[in-house]
Amino acid sequence: MKILYFAWLRTTIGKSTEEITPPETVKTVSDLLDWMPSLGENYSSALEKRDLLRIAINQEYADPEHVIKPDDEVALFPPVTGG
Amino acid sequence: MKILYFAWLRTTIGKSTEEITPPETVKTVSDLLDWMPSLGENYSSALEKRDLLRIAINQEYADPEHVIKPDDEVALFPPVTGG
Amino acid sequence: MIKVQEEDFDVGQEIKNLTQENHAIGGVASFLGLVRDIASNEEISAMTLEHYPGMTEKMLAEIEAEANRRWELDASLIIHRYGRMEPGEQIVLVITCSKHRKAAFESCEFLMDYLKTKAPFWKLEETSEGGKWVDARDSDDTAASRWIET
Amino acid sequence: MIKVQEEDFDVGQEIKNLTQENHAIGGVASFLGLVRDIASNEEISAMTLEHYPGMTEKMLAEIEAEANRRWELDASLIIHRYGRMEPGEQIVLVITCSKHRKAAFESCEFLMDYLKTKAPFWKLEETSEGGKWVDARDSDDTAASRWIET
Numbered sequence: 001m002k003i004l005y006f007a008w009l010r011t012t013i014g015k016s017t018e019e020i021t022p023p024e025t026v027k028t029v030s031d032l033l034d035w036m037p038s039l040g041e042n043y044s045s046a047l048e049k050r051d052l053l054r055i056a057i058n059q060e061y062a063d064p065e066h067v068i069k070p071d072d073e074v075a076l077f078p079p080v081t082g083g
Numbered sequence: 084m085k086i087l088y089f090a091w092l093r094t095t096i097g098k099s100t101e102e103i104t105p106p107e108t109v110k111t112v113s114d115l116l117d118w119m120p121s122l123g124e125n126y127s128s129a130l131e132k133r134d135l136l137r138i139a140i141n142q143e144y145a146d147p148e149h150v151i152k153p154d155d156e157v158a159l160f161p162p163v164t165g166g
Numbered sequence: 167m168i169k170v171q172e173e174d175f176d177v178g179q180e181i182k183n184l185t186q187e188n189h190a191i192g193g194v195a196s197f198l199g200l201v202r203d204i205a206s207n208e209e210i211s212a213m214t215l216e217h218y219p220g221m222t223e224k225m226l227a228e229i230e231a232e233a234n235r236r237w238e239l240d241a242s243l244i245i246h247r248y249g250r251m252e253p254g255e256q257i258v259l260v261i262t263c264s265k266h267r268k269a270a271f272e273s274c275e276f277l278m279d280y281l282k283t284k285a286p287f288w289k290l291e292e293t294s295e296g297g298k299w300v301d302a303r304d305s306d307d308t309a310a311s312r313w314i315e316t
Numbered sequence: 317m318i319k320v321q322e323e324d325f326d327v328g329q330e331i332k333n334l335t336q337e338n339h340a341i342g343g344v345a346s347f348l349g350l351v352r353d354i355a356s357n358e359e360i361s362a363m364t365l366e367h368y369p370g371m372t373e374k375m376l377a378e379i380e381a382e383a384n385r386r387w388e389l390d391a392s393l394i395i396h397r398y399g400r401m402e403p404g405e406q407i408v409l410v411i412t413c414s415k416h417r418k419a420a421f422e423s424c425e426f427l428m429d430y431l432k433t434k435a436p437f438w439k440l441e442e443t444s445e446g447g448k449w450v451d452a453r454d455s456d457d458t459a460a461s462r463w464i465e466t
Contacts, residue, residue, distance in 0.1 A: 007438035008449045059371035079452030082437025083349055083408050090288035091299045142221035162302030165287025166258050178328025189353035189403040196346045203339035253339040271425050
């Protein structure tokens with residue numbers, strides 16, 4: 001699964017994109033966010049403000065209950081501040 | 084007293100400005116509009132839609148009760164349609 | 167700033183003039199009014215705008231001062247043309263500049279609504295049947311009445 | 317029309333491009349966002365806008381389609397820049413063209429409000445203390461929530 005990070009999530013995790021293969025128990029966005037801190041301290045630190053995060057699946061906003069599939073493009077980012 | 088006409092008031096009356104000297108009984112804008120039709124048919128025809136007219140005294144909007152003085156600049160015109 | 171003129175104007179240049187010296191400005195709202203080729207289902211070949219020189223400038227300056235009293239603006243501009251114009255030509259431009267977008271949007275709309283009901287301009291439209299004075303629209307009074315402070 | 321680009325843009329030219337072929341347009345509302353030199357009482361020397369290529373275009377196109385569904389527009393345009401910009405530089409431009417001014421004003425404000433809360437852009441401000449990611453503002457959510465159809 002391709003995953004992308006933006007803004008302070010990108011700088012805290014230290015990369016803008018990566019391929020990950022979560023365990024089979026990870027079925028939804030929420031499961032993914034539960035599992036990610038196990039990847040390292042930078043991940044757990046980035047996910048501390050988890051309630052603030054926005055999630056997009058295949059470039060559309062998604063809820064925590066959204067089911068993710070292996071070939072999805074998943075993006076994690078803070079609330080947007082453009083305009 | 085200087086008087087100005089604009090838009091269809093100007094074309095109906097047939098002039099854009101003139102000097103008039105109303106009788107002493109004309110004290111307010113309302114009195115002026117009562118008296119003007121006596122100036123000719125073009126005036127009475129222009130003042131038929133009297134309730135629609137807007138009045139400005141010295142380039143500020145004025146009510147019918149506004150008292151007019153001999154050296155005032157009085158303007159009569161239809162509702163504005165700029166912009 | 168108020169400009170009542172016969173000549174055309176350049177929207178981009180006017181925005182630049184207002185903003186280039188002031189980097190506190192975050193938002194610029196503008197409205198540009200154009201001559202339409204159709205009005206009340208009739209084809210318009212041209213339009214002539216009559217105005218009341220002197221009172222026009224006075225009313226526009228009053229309206230602009232009122233907007234600056236109600237909103238915190240860094241700059242504002244009203245340009246209104248008079249004379250003969252053809253479809254597609256620019257008639258009026260209102261620009262408001264502020265730190266934040268809400269003040270810029272609201273004051274720009276306020277200026278247009280007030281200008282429509284207060285500024286002494288009258289449109290004469292040329293159709294195939296000759297010249298016709300445009301009637302004022304009730305919807306303009308309604309739009310302006312929103313801004314009455316209670 | 318949607319443009320997501322690093323280069324600057326010319327407001328006057330963009331308005332001309334949208335309006336010159338269509339003389340049914342009577343009103344053009346626009347909003348231009350500029351880089352401010354002060355934010356939260358700190359001096360800003362520059363700003364970098366990060367975005368999510370692909371999703372940005374998709375979201376802006378969705379927002380624009382929604383505006384065209386809600387209002388009768390003759391033309392609309394959103395330009396949003398990304399990359400590094402200094403105070404005074406142009407960030408975003410929204411233009412809406414309609415027969416009447418109310419539709420133009422409302423849809424322009426709608427587009428800005430939605431863009432502010434939906435389009436995946438993030439601002440990094442450079443101050444004397446280094447780079448700082450800008451926090452989202454509650455007032456932007458409030459502004460966008462006005463447009464929820466009930």
